[in-house]
Amino acid sequence: MTDIDGQRLMIKVARLYHTHEMRQTDIAKRLQISQSRVSRLLAQAEDASIVRTVVAVPQHVHAELEERVESIYGLSEVHIVDAVSDDDAELAKDLAYTMAALLHDVAFEVRTIAVTSWSKTLRLMIDVMLPMRTRCKHVVETLGDLGPPALQHDTARSTQHFAALTGAQPVFLRTPGVAASREMKELLLSSDPHAQKALEMLDSVDLVLVGIGADKIDPDLRPGDNFFTHEQFAHVRELGAVGEVCLHFLDADGNPIDSELEDLVVGITREQLKSARHRWAVAGGARKHRAIRAAVAGGWIDTLVTDAATAQFLVESAPPAPQAAQGTTPAKGNARRRTAASKA
Amino acid sequence: MTDIDGQRLMIKVARLYHTHEMRQTDIAKRLQISQSRVSRLLAQAEDASIVRTVVAVPQHVHAELEERVESIYGLSEVHIVDAVSDDDAELAKDLAYTMAALLHDVAFEVRTIAVTSWSKTLRLMIDVMLPMRTRCKHVVETLGDLGPPALQHDTARSTQHFAALTGAQPVFLRTPGVAASREMKELLLSSDPHAQKALEMLDSVDLVLVGIGADKIDPDLRPGDNFFTHEQFAHVRELGAVGEVCLHFLDADGNPIDSELEDLVVGITREQLKSARHRWAVAGGARKHRAIRAAVAGGWIDTLVTDAATAQFLVESAPPAPQAAQGTTPAKGNARRRTAASKA
DNA sequence: GCAGATTGTAAATATTTATTCTACACCGCT
DNA sequence: AGCGGTGTAGAATAAATATTTACAATCTGC
Numbered sequence: 001m002t003d004i005d006g007q008r009l010m011i012k013v014a015r016l017y018h019t020h021e022m023r024q025t026d027i028a029k030r031l032q033i034s035q036s037r038v039s040r041l042l043a044q045a046e047d048a049s050i051v052r053t054v055v056a057v058p059q060h061v062h063a064e065l066e067e068r069v070e071s072i073y074g075l076s077e078v079h080i081v082d083a084v085s086d087d088d089a090e091l092a093k094d095l096a097y098t099m100a101a102l103l104h105d106v107a108f109e110v111r112t113i114a115v116t117s118w119s120k121t122l123r124l125m126i127d128v129m130l131p132m133r134t135r136c137k138h139v140v141e142t143l144g145d146l147g148p149p150a151l152q153h154d155t156a157r158s159t160q161h162f163a164a165l166t167g168a169q170p171v172f173l174r175t176p177g178v179a180a181s182r183e184m185k186e187l188l189l190s191s192d193p194h195a196q197k198a199l200e201m202l203d204s205v206d207l208v209l210v211g212i213g214a215d216k217i218d219p220d221l222r223p224g225d226n227f228f229t230h231e232q233f234a235h236v237r238e239l240g241a242v243g244e245v246c247l248h249f250l251d252a253d254g255n256p257i258d259s260e261l262e263d264l265v266v267g268i269t270r271e272q273l274k275s276a277r278h279r280w281a282v283a284g285g286a287r288k289h290r291a292i293r294a295a296v297a298g299g300w301i302d303t304l305v306t307d308a309a310t311a312q313f314l315v316e317s318a319p320p321a322p323q324a325a326q327g328t329t330p331a332k333g334n335a336r337r338r339t340a341a342s343k344a
Numbered sequence: 345m346t347d348i349d350g351q352r353l354m355i356k357v358a359r360l361y362h363t364h365e366m367r368q369t370d371i372a373k374r375l376q377i378s379q380s381r382v383s384r385l386l387a388q389a390e391d392a393s394i395v396r397t398v399v400a401v402p403q404h405v406h407a408e409l410e411e412r413v414e415s416i417y418g419l420s421e422v423h424i425v426d427a428v429s430d431d432d433a434e435l436a437k438d439l440a441y442t443m444a445a446l447l448h449d450v451a452f453e454v455r456t457i458a459v460t461s462w463s464k465t466l467r468l469m470i471d472v473m474l475p476m477r478t479r480c481k482h483v484v485e486t487l488g489d490l491g492p493p494a495l496q497h498d499t500a501r502s503t504q505h506f507a508a509l510t511g512a513q514p515v516f517l518r519t520p521g522v523a524a525s526r527e528m529k530e531l532l533l534s535s536d537p538h539a540q541k542a543l544e545m546l547d548s549v550d551l552v553l554v555g556i557g558a559d560k561i562d563p564d565l566r567p568g569d570n571f572f573t574h575e576q577f578a579h580v581r582e583l584g585a586v587g588e589v590c591l592h593f594l595d596a597d598g599n600p601i602d603s604e605l606e607d608l609v610v611g612i613t614r615e616q617l618k619s620a621r622h623r624w625a626v627a628g629g630a631r632k633h634r635a636i637r638a639a640v641a642g643g644w645i646d647t648l649v650t651d652a653a654t655a656q657f658l659v660e661s662a663p664p665a666p667q668a669a670q671g672t673t674p675a676k677g678n679a680r681r682r683t684a685a686s687k688a
Numbered sequence: 689g690c691a692g693a694t695t696g697t698a699a700a701t702a703t704t705t706a707t708t709c710t711a712c713a714c715c716g717c718t
Numbered sequence: 719a720g721c722g723g724t725g726t727a728g729a730a731t732a733a734a735t736a737t738t739t740a741c742a743a744t745c746t747g748c
Contacts, residue, residue: 008426014399016428019441024705034728039706045399053397055358055389056474082352084360097363105449105477128363130400133449368735378698383736 013038014045052130054101065311072315073296077303080311091284091307096124099282099305104132110206111135113166114268114276116142116246117158118151119211120220121282126162139163139170140201142208142246143267144177147221173198175266178227182263189266202268208276210301212283213244214291232261243291245281245300246273252290254298278302289313357382358389396474398445409655416659417640421647424655435628435651440468443626443649448476454550455479457510458612458620460486460590461502462495463555464564465626470506483507483514484545486552486590487611488521491565517542519610522571526607533610546612552620554645556627557588558635576605587635589644590617596634598642622646633657
């Protein structure tokens with residue numbers, strides 16, 4: 001009772017303040033409470049994400065650059081945020097907000113979404129998303145558990161939260177993401193019907209959300225601890241790896257690198273990834289430039305959210321030989337433009 | 345140049361403030377400008393609706409009442425806002441925000457939307473909408489011009505704005521909405537191919553947005569001035585009218601009232617209205633109770649956004665004889681529930 | 689080229705909002 | 719009943735934000 005009542009008061013205050021634009025003192029007078037209480041209720045509403053402020057970038061500021069990247073690499077959409085700085089943490093936040101906004105109004109029908117919640121940026125995105133009404137039925141994890149238990153917990157929570165936001169059922173992959181050996185992987189899977197089911201669901205995915213990893217080990221992931229070792233990373237680097245998408249290592253041109261590591265990963269396969277109807281990646285920052293180019297050049301994704309500097313890098317580093325769309329003309333291209341809505 | 349630059353600065357400041365949660369003084373220091381400028385840029389961003397704060401009502405507070413209205417009148421969805429007060433202006437704002445939020449995540453495919461921008465609440469809704477990516481192609485007005493030129497201008501601007509927000513083409517009905525006589529109407533239409541085209545497009549509408557009018561003349565609309573006269577209103581009241589939807593007058597049970605006024609209106613026909621795939625209405629307030637009941641009882645709409653008091657009235661006033669859905673059991677019913685997303 | 693309008697600026701000030709701090713109510717426990 | 723612990727309230731106060739002011743720079747139309 002009291003909680004419901006408190007909640008309603010909070011919402012009422014939030015509405016009076018934000019949508020009716022009343023001052024806190026006036027609200028306090030009207031509701032017969034103190035101004036400090038109003039202030040506190042508002043703060044409460046804020047971090048219960050009852051109120052949310054969104055900063056809508058009106059039309060695409062970097063439209064031209066976006067189109068050039070799109071046409072060079074044959075991507076269907078590129079979204080460039082002009083980040084407030086090139087600091088990694090701040091950049092991640094900007095990318096996350098942009099991706100969230102983008103996701104929030106997907107125009108196409110989505111039944112199954114695969115999500116890589118172990119990407120830091122994607123977790124951040126999930127944190128800042130608003131609930132959305134979709135017809136999405138399932139949210140499936142793309143990879144098994146990686147890293148220390150704390151991270152696994154975050155990841156599971158993110159997946160669960162994402163599912164709640166979209167009104168879908170979460171499908172977890174609660175299995176070590178990197179097995180110690182091929183045999184170990186078989187063993188793990190054979191005894192885990194849940195994991196088998198999850199992996200099967202990755203066969204038909206409408207939208208997959210991925211991060212893009214560099215060729216170094218993320219500091220959050222202790223090497224060896226439920227993850228590849230430094231040695232294993234060094235090995236694939238020797239084979240030419242410049243980065244990875246869902247732990248599939250890629251060379252500079254985006255070709256997948258065959259190595260025994262492929263057999264150790266429990267998660268979405270190359271084929272499953274490529275067969276997803278839409279494949280969105282979010283990544284940026286100088287550290288990941290080469291990895292991102294590999295991911296787009298290899299056609300592993302079709303929509304990219306990144307920063308201006310990375311986009312610039314993608315344009316400047318000569319388009320690689322293989323499956324790039326058509327000619328090199330970076331002109332108007334085939335890409336559709338999106339809704340603009342600036343006002344007088 | 346300067347404008348673009350100013351715009352980008354504004355956005356940058358808005359992002360630093362809202363998404364990166366920096367203090368104004370820190371932003372000022374970082375960007376080498378004064379705190380007051382930061383403050384003003386933020387205000388600017390606010391009323392350019394670059395930033396928008398939304399108050400998301402978590403789960404439906406009035407879920408039970410909603411379901412009862414739904415099942416009694418056979419509506420597919422009812423959304424109740426618990427308005428901050430019963431003052432008409434404040435109520436309209438609440439209704440508008442709710443409708444906007446609702447519209448923003450329509451899950452179904454929409455190609456053509458018909459909009460009644462001469463409803464005050466709907467205009468307000470359009471003002472507070474955010475741009476949305478849809479596949480909507482056309483936004484068609486449901487009625488011709490009503491009232492004084494200033495209102496006509498507002499209406500046109502709203503329609504245009506709504507189209508811009510949805511990325512659709514606006515289709516105007518720039519013709520008097522109420523003709524002086526049947527002959528006059530014929531004459532007006534025969535010489536106006538644009539209007540003819542617009543009226544034709546109303547044949548196949550995916551979503552129509554309407555207000556609900558009481559049986560009194562709205563103060564914004566001077567009687568006679570491009571609108572019905574007091575005498576005409578009195579006449580339909582004598583015939584039993586309690587309200588209207590798109591200028592189609594209805595009796596207490598929601599049956600349409602045949603009168604010569606039907607022949608004077610240039611706008612969506614009864615048949616066109618009923619044939620629209622989805623029909624959403626927004627209205628509330630004691631003044632309109634009877635009109636709203638007529639609209640829902642007559643099956644003129646399938647989704648209603650209203651206030652708690654009105655919903656209560658709808659439940660209490662005995663369900664009318666005709667085409668109400670099934671039995672009288674106001675229990676759980678057939679209605680689906682929507683996404684909830686409350687957190688710990 | 690210059691008066692008048694417009695816009696942008698920082699500093700000072702006023703207003704609004706957040707954060708103490710203290711008091712008190714409400715548990716669960718002995 | 720009496721005793722800490724916990725949480726929430728309002729009053730006072732600190733901090734943050736908005737507005738006013740006065741002046742400088744940049745356009746605008748003659």
